[in-house]
Amino acid sequence: MSRTDYETFDLGDFRLTEGATLRDAKLAFKTYGTLSDARDNAIVYPTWYSGRHWDNEWLIGDGMALDPARYFIIVPNMLGNGLSSSPSNTPPPYDRARFPRVRVQDNVRAQHRLVTEHFGIDRLVAVTGWSMGAGQTYQWAVSHPEMVPRIMPFCGSARTAPHNFVFLEGVKGALSADSAWKHGWYDAQPTTGLRAFARVYAGWGFSQAFYWDSLYTEMGYSSLEDFLVGFWEGFFLERDANNLLTMLWTWQNGDIGRTDGFDGSLEKALASIQARAIVMPAEKDLYFPPEDNEHEIRHMPNAELRVIPGVWGHFAGGGVNPVDTKFIDQGLRDLLES
């Protein structure tokens, strides 16, 4: 999918936490609405694993909490997603399998520069995001507490749990089992591996009950196999394998406790958050289970746990089910009015 309806912020020579410097690094983003003269109506809404800014648009609209008539909504594309600097679009020598490791902290540092240097904003209204976008949301609240009065991370966590790490080892293993992957030095996409990656992912993305109830029919799929091919394989076949692996590393190593000043302590980092938070897991999310967030909010000074009920699992936060979308929108409404 090729779209050109976005802007790019030049990060220059961008030094990453793990040591590499991405020269002439780019942060792709799109904005919705108009920045007020006082620059006091901005919301940051980062993308998720393999998502692009347009994949966030289901939660933005007239009459919704994220209303462009009222707010200036900035959707920055995650490094590695194919629009911001990524294995697929970076020139040698840091191209393809040589693309360096990126941490959530790096993503938020790049976004912070966009917000402050490019837009001259010194305080946001809120940060929100789904899945890895939720991880970036937490990171914003930890890295820049003075700028972030409100957060609503949904279907994500402040630190990637060990089981979540293992789930990702599985999808990574499926992709890299394809010898056409060539350790990242493929000329054509390793489609067998991408399809296997997708089939593994399928079991994780939605709950047991979702499949029991054949709810994929509500998404327009005519059979279980049609869903596996049409939705899942289609989903990942349009991605680049190295991009997926770059973002996967970011995900596996997500941990706000690794931010400077917290000695690796998740709990210390959580305790430092000043934002009012509505933390919103999905009841049957298989890789970001509500238990992860229950642990978090016990250490956050001003957090409410609000569980999305129902059987859509992780994809409750993906904008595919209107009931869940309404629930999420209401959460944002409550947060923004507080």
Added chain:
Amino acid sequence: MSRTDYETFDLGDFRLTEGATLRDAKLAFKTYGTLSDARDNAIVYPTWYSGRHWDNEWLIGDGMALDPARYFIIVPNMLGNGLSSSPSNTPPPYDRARFPRVRVQDNVRAQHRLVTEHFGIDRLVAVTGWSMGAGQTYQWAVSHPEMVPRIMPFCGSARTAPHNFVFLEGVKGALSADSAWKHGWYDAQPTTGLRAFARVYAGWGFSQAFYWDSLYTEMGYSSLEDFLVGFWEGFFLERDANNLLTMLWTWQNGDIGRTDGFDGSLEKALASIQARAIVMPAEKDLYFPPEDNEHEIRHMPNAELRVIPGVWGHFAGGGVNPVDTKFIDQGLRDLLES
């Protein structure tokens, strides 16, 4: 692993439900204890996905419910497990990738012949089993209600749920992404695919909380990666890829409703079960969730749902955690005394 401490029952030309005939088919089994003169003390305890008879021995022993001093315990090896007729040990033309599809019904028919023809037993004390062994347990109660007064299926189901099917598509996809698999016509095992298979499986076998609490250390593993390599990759590297895929097909297509006389109805088949049943899911089993069994027992005339509490997930029934083993043993004790 090569052991010779078992017997083999000749099934002769064994016709499978799907149409093929396995000529000179073999059912490998082992017995524990002594068959009484009245032939009234036999318990059948089938194996699970890739398990072999020795993998069931943790639940058999002096002073346990399955006490060889009292009962005659028959452990038949599932077709495809490498000991009974399997892709890896069947001569051409039905060898390797040509090994035919086997249903749970076929396994139970073979076991029924062993029990009746070889041992002359016309009524069992009970049938029990873990995981796919639980599926065979249900099938025994449906195919031979007059022979089966008690069952205790644990961590399994009477019909493979759609999500469970999808989980298996994922592990299958990871294995078959390895071009060394050659659609089953490999000369050496496709070890890259087997390792990927294992890594995918790792996320499913134990619960999120198990990993959060690092309980693999109680199993003797020194780190998460040590567990992924030492337990999981080791587990599947000693299996044959075609054998795994044969049993996987059996699993994906498990459904007692497909037994003759039930018109494909799971509920009708459940209602026909005469056995007293203790149905025992594990609280946090990710692919045989308790919900599957809750549905089942509503249709069974004489069933109790008894959930194994705790965080060990599917492997609560695998004999690796003493607390869960004690719980399962107590269930069997209660069942056998009733």
